[in-house]
Structures are given as structure tokens and as C-alpha cells.
Amino acid sequence: MTDSQESPSFRLAYVPGVTPAKWVRIWNERLPDIPLELLQVTAVEASDALRTGEADAGFVRLPVDRTVFSAIPLYTETTVVVVPKDHLITAAEEVTLADLADEVLFHPLDDVFDWDSPPGEPAFERPATTADAVELVAAGVGLLVVPQSLARLHHRRDLTYRTVVDAPQSSVALSWPEEATTDLVEDFIGIVRGRTVNSTRGRPARPETPPKGKRADSSAARQKPAAGKTAGRSPRSRSGGAKAPKRGKPRRRS
Structure with a gap:
């Protein structure tokens, strides 16, 4: 690493x-x-x-x-076809590649799909970019098949899209x-991957530096008192009452 x-x-x-x-x-x-x-x-x-x-x-x-x-x-991603809003395809919610067989489909040079056989009728040329292809769709000279995120990225008010159920996906x-x-x-x-800061599968969280003036280890302040010494006042002394008198040895009767 x-x-x-x-x-x-x-x-x-x-x-x-x-x-x-x-x-x-x-x-x-x-x-x-x-x-x-x-x-x-x-x-x-x-x-x-x-x-x-x-x-x-x-x-x-x-x-x-x-x-x-x-x-x-x-x-x-879902694959969609970008079409003008007044296109006949907009009458359906979903289409298939067979529905696009007679349509001119653009395949720009930055096409993200690896088509075995590009669908539709071939365009007169391949646009350089997806953005260029969208402009041609708006001009009414063809359609474009792209991942849904690209259709949203290049959204235009005069265009819409429909899901292509059997197209390749990206x-x-x-x-x-x-x-x-x-x-x-x-x-x-x-x-x-959604790991939390303290996830054991991720890198350990960076240790925090203790604030100045405070001891990094306060264990010394919690040490037990030495044997034979009282750590604090006894419970009886806290009550404020007099201490009980010591009991002496019983006197021997004569």
C-alpha cells in the first residue's frame, strides 16, 4: 500500500x-x-x-x-430513448428495440453502450458527443438511446424519454x-460503502489530542488509598452526631 x-x-x-x-x-x-x-x-x-x-x-x-x-x-441504470415530445413513441410508457427498428438512431462517438448490432436505421453521420446527438434529436432528424442519467443531464423542454425494456444497460x-x-x-x-467512522472494516479513526491543561490519563486521580489509611470520612462522621463511646472491659465482682 x-x-x-x-x-x-x-x-x-x-x-x-x-x-x-x-x-x-x-x-x-x-x-x-x-x-x-x-x-x-x-x-x-x-x-x-x-x-x-x-x-x-x-x-x-x-x-x-x-x-x-x-x-x-x-x-x-435504466436505458431510455430520447425523443421529441410530439413523437408517436410518447404514447407508450415503455418501448422495445423492435419498436425503434424503423427509426434513425444516433450512435455518438462517446456512446457508452457496446452494441453487438446497433438498432434502428443508421444516421448519415456519427455525432462527436452525446450532447451533439441530443441537439440533432431536438431538430427532429433522429432518436438517441442513452442511460437515464444522461437523458436527465441533457434535458430540454422540447424533449422527453421512454424506457427501452430490452436494451443493454450501463x-x-x-x-x-x-x-x-x-x-x-x-x-x-x-x-x-457506507461505513461509519468507527467501522472495524475501515481505517481506524484518528486519535484526538487531549485539550491542553488536562491530563491525558486520569487513572492516577482514581488510585486506591494506601493500606491502613482512610480515603475519606466515615459514613458516621458525616451525620454530625457524637461518636458512640467505646465499651470497656466488664468489672469483676468481688
Whole structure:
């Protein structure tokens, strides 16, 4: 394990569609002395950012190269098709890929799905980005299949989406280079997995420094009194009454 003191901050990459705010907030509460730096990358750029050390860990889309990276799967997203609000598809709550067979579907160069056979009719060109594809959908020249988080990220008032029940799905994971599992990475893993500060599976909590002027160990003040000495006044002396007279030896009758 690499010494975490080599890095004065923790660099976290994340791909579009992932919202790391909850985990960042917990990090800032638990480790306020170690800044967390966010780095937004595309799904394609994520592996390079981790491999080159540009980021210590990242929220990425699976799959990743498991010979290089460790990964903790977090959740799998619903797949949707983005369409204009007045499109016929909006009449149904859910659709299938067969329903899209006659539609022009865009497959941008940053498409997160690894299609065996892309559905729909091929577009005249592949847009460079998902954002570009959304603009083309708004222009009424085709549709776009994406994870639901990306449909929400690129939301427009003139567009909506419907679930595609039999389409591939995209899974999000926390990933990092296996050979660079630092203490800070372990800290962040604990946060993502929901471990408490004092969890035995996480790193132990940092010891608190006793306040100045107070002894770190007060056991000496609680030591038992030496044998033969009274630690305090007897219960009888607290009542304020006279002590009982001592009983002497009985006198011998003549």
C-alpha cells in the first residue's frame, strides 16, 4: 500500500451522468484537512486519467480492465430513448428495440453502450458527443438511446424519454488502479460503502489530542488509598452526631 502522505489531496474523477455530491460531502465532514478535487472526464477518458495518476479514483462506466483496475460496482441504470415530445413513441410508457427498428438512431462517438448490432436505421453521420446527438434529436432528424442519467443531464423542454425494456444497460462503479490503493483510496471506499467512522472494516479513526491543561490519563486521580489509611470520612462522621463511646472491659465482682 502506498503511503497516503505522498498526496496532500484526493483527486476524484467522474463521468457524465454521475453525481458525486453525497460522497464529497461525507468526505469533507470526515477529512476536512484533506481537500477533495473533482475531475470530470468522458467515459473514454476515465481509464487514462486513472492510469496516468491524474486521478486517484473515479466513478466510471463498466467494463474496465480488471488486470489493471479494481472496481466496486455501485448501480445499473435504466436505458431510455430520447425523443421529441410530439413523437408517436410518447404514447407508450415503455418501448422495445423492435419498436425503434424503423427509426434513425444516433450512435455518438462517446456512446457508452457496446452494441453487438446497433438498432434502428443508421444516421448519415456519427455525432462527436452525446450532447451533439441530443441537439440533432431536438431538430427532429433522429432518436438517441442513452442511460437515464444522461437523458436527465441533457434535458430540454422540447424533449422527453421512454424506457427501452430490452436494451443493454450501463453500470457505474468506483474504480482505481490496483497498484495504487492508497490510504486515501481506502478512506473513500469506506465512504462509498457506507461505513461509519468507527467501522472495524475501515481505517481506524484518528486519535484526538487531549485539550491542553488536562491530563491525558486520569487513572492516577482514581488510585486506591494506601493500606491502613482512610480515603475519606466515615459514613458516621458525616451525620454530625457524637461518636458512640467505646465499651470497656466488664468489672469483676468481688
